[in-house]
Amino acid sequence: DPTLNVLSEDWHNSYNSVFGDPFCLHSANYLIRLNTPEVCKVVSTGKVMQAMAEDNGRQTHIIQATNVSDFSLAILFDYLELTKITSQATIKAYIPTHKEEMGQKFLRKSADIINYFSCQFGSYPYEEFKLVFVPMQGFYGMEYSELIFLRDEFLNKNYDLNHSEFILAHEIAHQWWYGLVGNDQIKEPWLDEGLANWSAYKYLDDIKGRKSSSANNLTKNINLVKELTDMGSTTEYYQIAYSGGEAFWFGLEEEIGTDKVFKALRRYLAEYKYKIATTPDLLSVIETEAHKDMEYYFNKWFK
Ligand SMILES: [Zn+2]
Structure with a gap:
């Protein structure tokens, strides 16, 4: 997405790294207009304010995000959406179909983790938090404002829960350390x-x-x-x-x-x-x- 450049001693130049996250981003507001096929599910930072169906099988979404470090987006096909409402946020998990049981587990864990960090550091300020399970190579998770991506192998029943839970907590912690600060x-x-x-x-x-x-x-x-x-x-x-x-x-x-x-x-x-x-x-x-x-x-x- 387009972002505002940062001026500290000098203007920041873009830099692409084979490892690490090479970003320094201002907190900003985003208003996004997105046109997708109706069969796809749009998952993003912020909130869908309006979704308008067209007569050609497509849909236009108006999405608004406030005070976020970035705007991130996934367009999914054949995914399940699981929802859990807590006092901190509405948490949504997006998982490939047939993985519902494990998906529910990650949804509950996410609620516990957001609750813990909210109590320890300060409340989670956004209405929604989303986790999306996707194929990944070379790493296990990636954080964006209000949205994290996790490796889909975490949903396999024999995957080491100690490891996946640590990654989940690490990526959620980035909502505070990266997302808010x-x-x-x-x-x-x-x-x-x-x-x-x-x-x-x-x-x-x-x-x-x-x-x-x-x-x-x-x-x-x-x-x-x-x-x-x-x-x-x-x-x-x-x-x-x-x-x-x-x-x-x-x-x-x-x-x-x-x-x-x-x-x-x-x-x-x-x-x-x-x-x-x-x-x-x-x-x-x-x-x-x-x-x-x-x-x-x-x-x-x-x-
Ligand atoms: Zn990290």
């Missing part, structure tokens, strides 16, 4: 990926009784200052942005306690909702909630 994913990929991973682990630890924190000590004190364009491989990207990013947060819990970490994240969301935040913005929020000089800790991660 934007960041430059080329310059500071650790910001949204590290937070999405740590948030997913917190959900699994707190709600599912898993214990993830101790496994992450190996990546302690990795240098998080690295731009996507300077990373040589997918391995390096995952090690810095994901493993390094989550380790920063687990380490911070040990330094200032979990309550203060959540308080800092609530403040981070409140101050930077619908804006683009940077590492210094985040560190300053952490220092405010920690009520102490955090230089000694930050210096271990940003060299």
